[in-house]
Amino acid sequence: MNNNLKYFCYSQNSINTYKSCPIKFKYKYIDNINWKYDDFASEEYYQSLKLGREFHLLCERYFSNIPLGRIENEKFNKWMKRIKRIIPLVNEKEYISEYEVRYTLNGNEIQAKYDLVVIGKNTIDIWDWKTESKQIIYKNLEGRMQTMVYLVLAKEVIPKLLNIDVKTKDIRMNYYQPEFDEEPITITYSDEKHENYKKKINEYIDLIKRTRYEGSDGDVNIEKNEKHCSYCEFNKLCNS
Numbered sequence: 001m002n003n004n005l006k007y008f009c010y011s012q013n014s015i016n017t018y019k020s021c022p023i024k025f026k027y028k029y030i031d032n033i034n035w036k037y038d039d040f041a042s043e044e045y046y047q048s049l050k051l052g053r054e055f056h057l058l059c060e061r062y063f064s065n066i067p068l069g070r071i072e073n074e075k076f077n078k079w080m081k082r083i084k085r086i087i088p089l090v091n092e093k094e095y096i097s098e099y100e101v102r103y104t105l106n107g108n109e110i111q112a113k114y115d116l117v118v119i120g121k122n123t124i125d126i127w128d129w130k131t132e133s134k135q136i137i138y139k140n141l142e143g144r145m146q147t148m149v150y151l152v153l154a155k156e157v158i159p160k161l162l163n164i165d166v167k168t169k170d171i172r173m174n175y176y177q178p179e180f181d182e183e184p185i186t187i188t189y190s191d192e193k194h195e196n197y198k199k200k201i202n203e204y205i206d207l208i209k210r211t212r213y214e215g216s217d218g219d220v221n222i223e224k225n226e227k228h229c230s231y232c233e234f235n236k237l238c239n240s
């Protein structure tokens with residue numbers, strides 16, 4: 001195993017990066033290279049990242065009971081109205097924004113950062129805001145690494161941290177895309193899914209650890225995923 005992975009904390013992002021291309025994982029997490037798209041066409045991509053960050057901040061303030069003041073951006077006004085309708089603040093529930101948790105699964109540390117966790121009477125609702133302009137659909141979300149990591153950690157960590165008793169069936173993951181005035185997409189959970197998701201996460205982490213990166217052992221060859229190159233920020237570095 002590569003030395004850089006000895007104390008590595010896995011996340012849905014890093015596992016997804018490996019899934020999209022193991023070379024990209026090596027650049028980002030073994031070599032620690034940060035590379036930005038540097039062409040004019042990527043301007044829109046960085047604008048949408050900025051918009052996402054600003055909206056997440058607004059939601060964090062709202063659910064932490066910090067006054068939002070006057071919101072100049074018309075889009076954000078519309079989005080916040082929708083968020084308030086979908087998740088009204090009530091006294092019986094607890095709202096925890098930007099909540100980061102860690103868990104050790106089979107000796108591997110994993111982290112998740114939730115946009116919002118709503119604790120009800122013996123229920124946990126995880127919320128994730130999606131600000132991209134392309135509409136998301138349910139079938140893309142059920143098997144998503146984010147869904148798996150977030151639900152596994154919600155079951156294993158949150159009840160212990162908050163000293164509450166919650167059954168697996170009472171934990172839900174909700175994706176909400178305020179751009180589209182539709183109901184959130186809710187993924188329900190079960191003991192069977194929990195075991196299945198843990199197994200899948202373990203399998204990916206095992207593969208990451210067994211991969212032979214430059215200068216390290218491993219029985220899995222590292223290979224380019226050329227299908228992903230045109231979407232990848234390392235394209236110029238890798239292919240020119």
Ligand code: SF4
Binds near residue numbers: 020027
């Ligand atoms: S450019 Fe292609 S091969 Fe290189 S890291 Fe990106 S996806 Fe992988």
